[in-house]
Amino acid sequence: MSVRGFDVVDCDAHYVEPMEDIYDYLDEPWKTRAKDASKFGDTGGILPGSGSGFRFMSGRIQRPGLDYPAGSMTPADVPRIMTRVNVDKTILYPNRMLGFSQIRGDDDRMVALANAYTDYMLENVVDPNDGIFTFVPAPYSDPTEAVKLINRVKDEKGIVGIYFVTAGPEPPLGNHRYDPIYEAAQSSDLPVLFHTGEWVGIDDFPVRGYDKMVETHTLGFLWSNLAQITSVTVRGVPEKFPDLDIGFVESGLFYVPMIMHRLDTEYMKRQSEAPLLDKRPSKYMREYYYGTQPLEVPDDPSMLKHIIDMIGGAKRLMFATDYPHWDYDEPKIIANLDVLTDSEKQRILAGTAEELFDI
Amino acid sequence: MTDELVHVCSVEDLNPGDYTVALIRDTPVGVLNADGNFFAIENQCPHQGGPVCTGLVRPVIVGEFIDVGKRVEESMHSERMAVACPWHGWEFDLQSGHHLGDPDFSIATYDVIVENGEIFIDPLSEE
Numbered sequence: 180m181s182v183r184g185f186d187v188v189d190c191d192a193h194y195v196e197p198m199e200d201i202y203d204y205l206d207e208p209w210k211t212r213a214k215d216a217s218k219f220g221d222t223g224g225i226l227p228g229s230g231s232g233f234r235f236m237s238g239r240i241q242r243p244g245l246d247y248p249a250g251s252m253t254p255a256d257v258p259r260i261m262t263r264v265n266v267d268k269t270i271l272y273p274n275r276m277l278g279f280s281q282i283r284g285d286d287d288r289m290v291a292l293a294n295a296y297t298d299y300m301l302e303n304v305v306d307p308n309d310g311i312f313t314f315v316p317a318p319y320s321d322p323t324e325a326v327k328l329i330n331r332v333k334d335e336k337g338i339v340g341i342y343f344v345t346a347g348p349e350p351p352l353g354n355h356r357y358d359p360i361y362e363a364a365q366s367s368d369l370p371v372l373f374h375t376g377e378w379v380g381i382d383d384f385p386v387r388g389y390d391k392m393v394e395t396h397t398l399g400f401l402w403s404n405l406a407q408i409t410s411v412t413v414r415g416v417p418e419k420f421p422d423l424d425i426g427f428v429e430s431g432l433f434y435v436p437m438i439m440h441r442l443d444t445e446y447m448k449r450q451s452e453a454p455l456l457d458k459r460p461s462k463y464m465r466e467y468y469y470g471t472q473p474l475e476v477p478d479d480p481s482m483l484k485h486i487i488d489m490i491g492g493a494k495r496l497m498f499a500t501d502y503p504h505w506d507y508d509e510p511k512i513i514a515n516l517d518v519l520t521d522s523e524k525q526r527i528l529a530g531t532a533e534e535l536f537d538i
Numbered sequence: 539m540t541d542e543l544v545h546v547c548s549v550e551d552l553n554p555g556d557y558t559v560a561l562i563r564d565t566p567v568g569v570l571n572a573d574g575n576f577f578a579i580e581n582q583c584p585h586q587g588g589p590v591c592t593g594l595v596r597p598v599i600v601g602e603f604i605d606v607g608k609r610v611e612e613s614m615h616s617e618r619m620a621v622a623c624p625w626h627g628w629e630f631d632l633q634s635g636h637h638l639g640d641p642d643f644s645i646a647t648y649d650v651i652v653e654n655g656e657i658f659i660d661p662l663s664e665e
Contacts, residue, residue, distance in 0.1 A: 238594045239622035239629065506626060509586045 182265045182510040185525050188532040189266040191374070191428045191470045191499030194304060194313070195274040196296060197251035198225065204295035204302075209288065226278040226292070232392035234505050242503045252503075254304045257311055264500050265510050267529065268310035268538055270339055271300070272374055276316050280347025286320040293318040294328055297338075305337030312538060314342040314372060317360055319352070326363040333367035339536035340370040345403035345427075346383075352407045353414030361420045370424035370468070370535055373411070375403040396506075404430040405438055408464065412442065415455035417463045424535055428470030428499060436489040439464050465491040468535055470499040471527065472508045476516075484518040493523035497532045543651060543658040552576070552657060557591045562661045567648060569657060570595060570632070572619045577632040578659045579621065580646035584637075588625030590645055595621045598631065598638060635665065 181187070202213040202225075213225045235241070235248055242248075244263075245256060261269050276296050282289050293316045300313045315338055317325045332338050341364045343352055350356065352373070364371050384395040384402075404427050411417075417425060427435075439461035446453060446460050456463075469490060476483060487493065501507045513519070513527050532538070546552075546560045546569050557570040559581055568581040568591020581591045597614035604611050620629045620638055629638045630645050637643040649663035 236622065236627045239596075239624075239627040241593065241624035243624070509625075512586060 181267070182528070183514040185510070185514055185521075186529040187266045187268075187498060187510045188529040188538070189261075189264070189269040189500045189502070190426075190497035190532045190536075191472060192260070192264075192266075192269045192271055192502050193274045193504060194257065194271040194300070195245075195247050195250075195252040195503065196276065196299065197253070198275060200303075201292070201295050201299050204298045205291050206294070209291040209295075225288070226275055226281065232395070234392065236505070240505045245503055247503050257304060258309060260502055261310070264502050264507070266500065268312070268532075270532070270536065270538075271304065271311070271313045272342060273300075273316060277344055277374070279316065279318070279320075280344045282320065282347075283349075284320075286318070286324075289318040289320045290324040290328075292316075293325070297328065297332055301332070301335055301337055305335075307336040307538070310538075312337050312339045312536065314338070314340045315369075317341050317343050317371075319343055319348050319357060319360065322357055322359045325360045329360070329363040329367055329369065333363075333369060338369070339538060340364075340372050340426075342372040342374050343407070345373045345375045345407040346399070348407075351410035353410030353412070353416055355414070358419065361416055361423055365420045365423040370426060372426045372428060373404065373407050374428050375400045375430065401430050401434055405434060408438055408467075409442065412460045412463050413446070413453050413456070415453070417466065418455050418457060424468065425466075426468035426470065426497070426535070428497075429472060429501060431473050431475045432469060432471060432483070432486050432490060432496070433475050435464070435469055436486055439489070465495070468495055468497055468531065470497050471513065472499040472501045473506045474508055474512050476512065480516060480518045483516070487519075493519070493526040494531060496527045497535070498528045542662055543660055546578075546657040546659060549652060549655050549657060555595070559591065560659060562648065562659060562664075565646075567646075567659060568592070569650065569659065570621065572621075572632060575619070576650040576652065576657060577619075577621075578648040578650045579630065579632065579635060582645070583623040583625065583628055584643050584645065585623065585626055585628045588623040588628075590621060590623045590628075590630065593622040593624040595619055595632070598629075 202210055273296055279289055297315050305311055305313050384399050389395050442460035498513050513524055544560055547558055552571045554571050554573055557568050559566050559568050566581040567578050569578045570591055572595045579591055581589055583590045598618040598620045599612055600615050602611045619632045621632055622629045635644045635647040646664050649660040651658045
């Protein structure tokens with residue numbers, strides 16, 4: 180299928196994983212814990228829920244044909260959704276596993292869930308022949324176990340990268356404790372993606388007095404990515420692991436030049452606090468990759484073209500739908516941009532992701 | 539009844555909360571029954587092309603600044619109704635077709651005529 184003649188790869192779609200089925204892939208004692216909790220209606224225990232408000236605007240936003248947001252997806256939903264949103268290949272993030280951001284101090288639970296989710300997806304959902312891929316959720320609370328998981332599945336064709344949730348990790352993801360994970364990803368030739376998460380980063384804002392989700396989502400998703408871009412860049416992850424491909428998704432694009440220039444301005448005055456860096460932060464950031472969703476399209480689209488140029492051009496960008504989430508993008512949002520050439524559109528819609536993930 | 543009017547359906551076929559889609563010169567136009575009032579709107583969202591008329595219809599929520607230091611009072615407008623495009627929630631006033639947040643974005647609206655229990659759209663009334 181194509182959109183105005185362009186092939187499309189979705190670098191950030193979501194599979195709303197059925198937790199009951201995931202439990203079958205958990206190691207004991209987590210499997211029995213989770214299944215018993217479910218049996219007795221104690222379903223909130225394995226992953227705390229989000230308290231951020233009415234994501235789907237009390238029914239104003241709908242996803243016909245999907246048991247979402249109330250329920251879960253099935254493997255059969257994935258190809259159907261690919262047809263619905265006109266994508267040729269899709270790379271899936273989880274939905275509920277984004278809740279890792281809410282797990283504080285319970286290393287074992289995050290490791291158990293990361294392994295179970297990965298195994299479930301490989302066995303039931305992923306199909307490289309049909310263009311369906313997924314990322315491994317890094318259980319960052321235990322870097323040793325995260326490395327084990329990466330090494331266990333690195334040769335699976337359906338696994339195209341590792342992802343971190345940007346909301347939640349403390350210390351932030353530039354800290355040296357996470358180095359083994361980056362090293363394992365680099366040696367496995369798997370890109371590392373940073374995707375924001377549930378509750379912390381979004382719902383942390385309501386705790387501080389913000390009122391509605393229009394405020395907390397505007398700030399929360401953005402804040403989480405800003406926080407981790409700063410930490411990852413300034414603490415020198417791209418310098419320590421020069422062959423590691425790094426990407427950030429789901430905060431649009433306009434924030435990227437802002438933080439590039441903000442970091443440069445700070446760094447040029449405080450360079451001795453980041454002695455590992457060999458060049459300005461923005462130069463490292465121009466080698467990262469960025470998911471386009473939710474794409475900001477101003478009244479004057481030439482502003483968006485300037486933003487894209489400042490980031491490093493179409494070759495740094497990957498189209499993402501984020502379907503079935505409430506603020507997804509259709510591929511036509513790129514295909515209809517008159518400020519881009521056809522070559523740039525095709526690069527963003529499919530070329531960058533195909534090259535980065537080797538799919 | 540002139541030839542310009544486009545017949546949609548019978549009143550009894552469109553209950554409160556229902557919608558149907560008719561074609562006006564190849565443009566899909568949604569006809570909705572919102573609490574007994576009929577509206578006809580272009581069925582294509584200016585955002586990313588979603589099927590607007592299939593979305594949730596609710597009274598417009600308005601905010602009133604009561605006094606310094608007091609919470610803004612939110613209420614449902616007694617007359618104005620809005621439809622939300624189900625793809626991303628863009629909401630349009632059913633009467634004017636304007637986006638509730640920015641009237642520069644709008645969907646076309648048409649007059650609905652009910653005569654002898656039948657619903658018609660006047661295609662010349664497009665706004």
